[in-house]
Amino acid sequence: MVAEMATKVVMIKVKSRMPAAGDISPAVCALALSRLDCQSMTSQAPIVTDIPDDALLIAYANGDPDAAQALAARLLPRIMGQAVRMLGCQAEAEDVAQDAMMRLWRIAPSWRQGEAQVTTWMYRVVANLCVDKLRKRAKGVALDDIADPADDTPSAAEQMQQKARMQALTNALATLPDRQAEAVALRHLEGLSNPEIAQIMDISVRSVESLTARGKRALAACLAGRRDELGYRDD
Amino acid sequence: MTKAKETHISEAGFIDDLLADVAQAQPSVDETLMAKVLADANRMQMQHQHRPTPTAPSLWVQFQQAIGGWPALSGLVATGVVGIWIGVAPPDGLTTYTSTLMGTTETVDLLGLGLDDLFEEIVDG
Numbered sequence: 001m002v003a004e005m006a007t008k009v010v011m012i013k014v015k016s017r018m019p020a021a022g023d024i025s026p027a028v029c030a031l032a033l034s035r036l037d038c039q040s041m042t043s044q045a046p047i048v049t050d051i052p053d054d055a056l057l058i059a060y061a062n063g064d065p066d067a068a069q070a071l072a073a074r075l076l077p078r079i080m081g082q083a084v085r086m087l088g089c090q091a092e093a094e095d096v097a098q099d100a101m102m103r104l105w106r107i108a109p110s111w112r113q114g115e116a117q118v119t120t121w122m123y124r125v126v127a128n129l130c131v132d133k134l135r136k137r138a139k140g141v142a143l144d145d146i147a148d149p150a151d152d153t154p155s156a157a158e159q160m161q162q163k164a165r166m167q168a169l170t171n172a173l174a175t176l177p178d179r180q181a182e183a184v185a186l187r188h189l190e191g192l193s194n195p196e197i198a199q200i201m202d203i204s205v206r207s208v209e210s211l212t213a214r215g216k217r218a219l220a221a222c223l224a225g226r227r228d229e230l231g232y233r234d235d
Numbered sequence: 236m237t238k239a240k241e242t243h244i245s246e247a248g249f250i251d252d253l254l255a256d257v258a259q260a261q262p263s264v265d266e267t268l269m270a271k272v273l274a275d276a277n278r279m280q281m282q283h284q285h286r287p288t289p290t291a292p293s294l295w296v297q298f299q300q301a302i303g304g305w306p307a308l309s310g311l312v313a314t315g316v317v318g319i320w321i322g323v324a325p326p327d328g329l330t331t332y333t334s335t336l337m338g339t340t341e342t343v344d345l346l347g348l349g350l351d352d353l354f355e356e357i358v359d360g
Contacts, residue, residue: 060276063284068276076264076272084262094268101272105279109286162256169257188254220250227249 053118054111061108072101075118079126085189086130086181088163088170092137096129123190123200127182134174134181161231168230172222180215187212 053071060067079100083093103125104118111118173181179201186197187208194212198205223230292300299308321329 060280061283063280065277065280068273068280072269072272072276076269080262080264080268081260085257085260088257090262093262094265097268098271098275102275102279105276108279109283162260165253166257166260169253184254188251189258191258216250223250223253230249230253232249232252 054113057104057108057111057118058113060105061111068105071104071118075104075122076101078119079122082123082126082185082190083130086127086170086173086185087133087137088166092133096126096133099129100125120196120200123186123192124202127186127200130185131178131181134170135178137174165230168223168226169219172219175222176215176218180211180218183208183211184215184219188216 051070053074056067056071056074060071076097079097080093083096083100084090087093087096100122104122173185176184182201183197186192186200187194192200194205194208197208197212201208203211299305302308302311
């Protein structure tokens with residue numbers, strides 16, 4: 001079924017006559033078709049993972065009904081992760097995720113292949129939406145619906161501790177200037193490199209270094225004296 | 236090392252630990268959210284499909300855009316019409332003016348012999 005879907009993605013694009021949606025390079029088509037051959041002979045691995053995000057997005061814009069599902073399955077977990085880590089709230093993160101995906105669907109027809117990476121664009125959109133949420137959020141919001149961490153079934157006390165830490169961090173992030181909060185989140189919560197962040201935020205690497213350094217200092221100042229309360233011991 | 240400096244360093248280390256802990260959070264994607272996102276995708280896809288396909292502009296539109304649109308085109312037409320009018324029925328003042336400026340054409344027979352006479356002599360021998 002997945003192989004069928006990938007074939008469809010490629011064939012629909014090949015037949016497409018929409019110039020505004022950009023173009024899928026012959027290399028992408030060849031890659032998809034070669035993967036099809038490999039899969040039919042060997043494994044049942046989902047070959048759709050080999051099709052670039054932007055190729056799927058263009059296929060979606062050209063009317064492929066399965067491309068949206070493939071893109072959502074690929075992007076939503078990443079978006080939700082970023083949003084929850086920045087906001088510390090499952091419900092708000094879901095709002096952000098739905099909004100971000102909606103923006104992606106809307107921009108699909110004018111997306112030009114090769115000009116930007118979908119993930120880079122998405123990191124920027126989600127970071128901006130999260131900062132907007134942080135600005136609007138009243139201080140001291142309860143994080144009752146926060147997602148549980150993925151580690152091995154933590155005890156209730158550990159879960160409470162994790163919630164408290166997340167709440168403390170997101171509240172501290174909300175006090176930072178927007179650009180500092182974005183840079184700190186992308187660097188330390190998403191684990192992206194400075195050049196990647198520079199591309200996402202459309203600034204120089206030096207500016208990223210400056211923003212993250214100042215952001216961390218501001219976080220330290222905001223959370224000063226709460227180390228013991230949040231369960232961190234002075235080693 | 237001063238007390239203030241020690242405090243600053245330990246606070247910085249605690250922030251690193253806090254960020255690392257929060258970075259581990261990996262929420263699952265709720266099925267309801269996925270359904271909402273796909274419903275949005277389908278709705279937007281329908282809108283994209285019903286949008287008129289962009290077509291290349293006609294030669295006339297391309298010409299019009301090349302010369303600068305309607306204002307330039309109307310100026311061009313007005314100039315052409317005035318040119319034809321002046322050519323067909325030039326005002327009296329214009330004729331006098333061009334005569335004064337450019338002079339009039341005069342035919343001068345330098346040999347004192349008309350061409351008709353010359354040809355007649357050649358033919359008659």
